[in-house]
Amino acid sequence: MPDQDPPDARERVLRAAETLFFQRGYKGVKMKDIAEKVDIRQASLYYHFPSKEKLFVTVTERVFERHRQGLQQAIDSAGLDLRVQLHAVTGWFLSQQPINFLTMVHAETPALSDEYKQHLSLISYQSVFDPIVQAFIRARERGQIRDVKPETLAGFVLSIIDGINYASSLPEAPPKQEMADDMVSVLLDGLQPR
Numbered sequence: 001m002p003d004q005d006p007p008d009a010r011e012r013v014l015r016a017a018e019t020l021f022f023q024r025g026y027k028g029v030k031m032k033d034i035a036e037k038v039d040i041r042q043a044s045l046y047y048h049f050p051s052k053e054k055l056f057v058t059v060t061e062r063v064f065e066r067h068r069q070g071l072q073q074a075i076d077s078a079g080l081d082l083r084v085q086l087h088a089v090t091g092w093f094l095s096q097q098p099i100n101f102l103t104m105v106h107a108e109t110p111a112l113s114d115e116y117k118q119h120l121s122l123i124s125y126q127s128v129f130d131p132i133v134q135a136f137i138r139a140r141e142r143g144q145i146r147d148v149k150p151e152t153l154a155g156f157v158l159s160i161i162d163g164i165n166y167a168s169s170l171p172e173a174p175p176k177q178e179m180a181d182d183m184v185s186v187l188l189d190g191l192q193p194r
Contacts, residue, residue, distance in 0.1 A: 068127035
């Protein structure tokens with residue numbers, strides 16, 4: 001009798017794949033590894049996902065959708081003050097498993113087909129970059145910031161988040177939240193002494 005996967009088998013596969021892809025990267029995970037983690041036959045994985053590439057893309061879409069919802073909720077619940085919104089954004093990112101954007105761009109996506117590369121690029125922009133861009137656009141419209149390209153500011157925020165995740169692993173690093181608070185202060189107040 002063939003494997004009878006429980007109704008949540010697809011969800012279990014997605015969760016296991018997310019964990020393994022996060023730990024080892026796209027190239028470091030085989031479908032066999034995922035099947036073993038979920039305790040199903042490897043052939044059963046192909047029932048749910050026709051390829052490792054499709055599984056990776058589906059997992060990545062889910063991660064980005066979580067970030068889109070979380071970021072939008074954080075920004076919306078922070079009111080109209082950009083400083084409070086940026087603290088909410090950094091709080092959201094620090095509460096999640098880090099997305100290392102540079103690793104994703106340089107190590108993960110080159111292994112994907114051009115179609116999936118473009119798709120994930122669009123999804124990442126819509127899910128992570130655009131909510132922050134929109135917060136800067138609205139702050140500029142309210143006169144809270146000077147006329148600086150919102151895309152540049154959003155890129156700066158995301159780069160610093162990546163940097164915080166790296167810097168936190170260094171000896172004697174301050175807590176992540178302290179680094180995030182400093183980042184928001186430097187972004188909005190500059191480095192000049194008061």
